Amino acid sequence: MNKLQYENTNNIPVFKCNLCGHCSGILEATSYTNIKNRGCCWYFPKYNLVDIKNIITIGKKNFIYVLLNMKNTVINKYNIEVKGTFDEEKYLEFIKGNPNSIEDNFDPKLFFKVCAFSRPDGCHLDFSLRPHPCNLYLCRTVVSCCGEVYKNYSRERKDYYAYCNYFDESIRQILTEKKVNLQSDPFKAIEIIEDFQMPPFGGGNFESIEFFPHNYGKKVG
Numbered sequence: 001m002n003k004l005q006y007e008n009t010n011n012i013p014v015f016k017c018n019l020c021g022h023c024s025g026i027l028e029a030t031s032y033t034n035i036k037n038r039g040c041c042w043y044f045p046k047y048n049l050v051d052i053k054n055i056i057t058i059g060k061k062n063f064i065y066v067l068l069n070m071k072n073t074v075i076n077k078y079n080i081e082v083k084g085t086f087d088e089e090k091y092l093e094f095i096k097g098n099p100n101s102i103e104d105n106f107d108p109k110l111f112f113k114v115c116a117f118s119r120p121d122g123c124h125l126d127f128s129l130r131p132h133p134c135n136l137y138l139c140r141t142v143v144s145c146c147g148e149v150y151k152n153y154s155r156e157r158k159d160y161y162a163y164c165n166y167f168d169e170s171i172r173q174i175l176t177e178k179k180v181n182l183q184s185d186p187f188k189a190i191e192i193i194e195d196f197q198m199p200p201f202g203g204g205n206f207e208s209i210e211f212f213p214h215n216y217g218k219k220v221g
């Protein structure tokens, strides 16, 4: 039996699922990268202004400076993206041998991608240093195994996304008014983000969900 739990610490909600990292049989977790059990960490993390604000609030501003200095970071005006790796050569080879490999609308390109923070023993970052999509993403398999009881979690996820969008836009407006952004002057932008008064999300308090892993997506290859 597996378990899904919800926690919200320091305005950072997180779904904790103990199937994660033990899921190599799931279609979304298929990995032809050098990290075989990377789960669905094919995502290239993008830190929006609310993620940056939350990280500053917990006293980890230095981590934002580390992100800004990583060689695989793309600094956009209002977010910071950390590029992972994509083995295009292997992907093209795979597509040649498996021309009908797009299953369940799942793009096989993802089988060849891995996040820069993924390690053989899981994510290198504490959940408080990840952007919010990492902490609230669950694959279709887990969602379907949880069934009806997942709906509270799903609503919470949507509400947090709405909260992030609203305050991301609010911080963006202040930066625009002050004619500063993360590209033009990251230090000044970080100061402004730090000074921004953002009310906490609040959020619900949900019971954990126990589920049996069934209905795995078919693994390719």
Ligand code: SF4
Pocket (backbone or CB within 6 Å): 017, 019, 020, 021, 022, 023, 026, 028, 029, 038, 039, 040, 041, 137, 138, 139, 140, 141, 142
């Ligand atoms: S969400 Fe699903 S695919 Fe992703 S790590 Fe968890 S169990 Fe694996």
Ligand code: SF4
Pocket (backbone or CB within 6 Å): 040, 041, 042, 043, 044, 045, 115, 116, 117, 118, 119, 122, 123, 124, 125, 130, 131, 134
């Ligand atoms: S930051 Fe961590 S949780 Fe997010 S995609 Fe990368 S390895 Fe996975």
